[in-house]
Amino acid sequence: MKFKSVFILLLFAFAGFTVVYAEDTRTITDMVGRQVTVPTEIDSVLGTSPPTSEAVYMINPDTLIGLNFAFNDTNYVSEKYRNLPNVGGQQMGNALNYETFLSMKPDIILFGSSPGTNVSDTIDDMQRKLYPIPVVGVIDATNAKEYGPGIIFLGDLLDQKEKASELNTFYDTMYKTVTEKVATIPEDQRVRVYYAEGPDGLKTDPEVSDHAQLITICGGKNVAEVNEKGAGGMSPVSIEQVLSWNPDLILAGDSRFYKSVLSDPNWKDINAVKNKNVFLIPNQPFGWIDRPPGVNRIIGIPWLAQAFYPDLFADMDLSVYIKEFYSKFYHYDLSDDEINDIITSSGLSREKNV
Secondary structure (H helix, E strand, O other), X not given: OOOOOOOEEEOOOOOOOOOEEHHHEEEEEOOOOOEEEXXXXXXXXXXXXXXXXXXXXXXXXXXXXXXXXXXXXXXXXXXXXXXXXXXXXXXXXXXXXXXXXXXXXXXXXXXXXXXXXXXXXHHHHHHHHHOOOOEEEEEOOOOOOOHHHHHHHHHHHOOOHHHHHHHHHHHHHHHHHHHHHHOOOOHHHOOEEEEEEOOOOOEEOOOOOHHHHHHHHOOOEEOOOOOOOOOOOOEEOOHHHHHHHOOOEEEEOOHHHHHHXXXXXXXXXXXXXXXXXXXXXXXXXXXXXXXXXXXXHHHHHHHHHHHHOOOOOOOOOHHHHHHHHHHHHOOOOOOHHHHHHHHHHOOOOHHHHO
């Protein structure tokens, strides 16, 4: 943090915290309507949940000083970022480790809240415990229909407006390209999809869950008739339930299940297995349709659309979108071989994407 003035706006006299000076600050309205004074130049950030920290990584990774997650595949992540400490967070019912956050002395802390939730008491309590570090409320990136406002807000906050606009344009293009086409598909002709999670494929998420949102966005019909499980999701089901739903297509979230399902006698009578219509969801370095349900899912929109409706999206050059997404969002330039490996490993035919 830079010092430009002798006029003190805020002083925290013990524990070694940085003094913030008037000319070094600005007052903003965060995404939950709070007035917050933050440094004009923000050099270090911590988020309280994976979707929020991921968004920072995509917009301005050099400001991120800690993670709330582990990268699934570090081959696509610079050593500088994959070696950041995991500071934990609030995901899946965990409590925030205030001592850790305070000791790292970030310029700001980003608190991610779900759209439409009242977090005023929670965030005010967090601010008291983390004083004098400003806590900024953001709408976390769990709603794939509304990624734009969060991307633009963080771009403004982190002085990366041009980068945020670039990411938002890519997202907007993917979203409109897919949703406008699938909107023409009659309800009775939509592909019936089962999202198989876990090594045995017997966990899933229903249509109302954030974790399964992309299935509906991309024109699929989620067959899972189960109650939504809180926190991390993954509602348990039985093989009898899956047999009764008899999906046309299965999305595998676990490679172990994907490798075994076509030869598993318990699954052989399901249409998706009979027709070998099973796809492994890519997860390098984050899941493409889930885990976490953040901005990482943007590339899952064209991938899922082509998996669901290969004829309708036959003219979509998925390899071009993948290359562009990794470069812009993950700061990594994929080789042709890496793109080929991602596509073919998921079960899609490379020939459809060249």
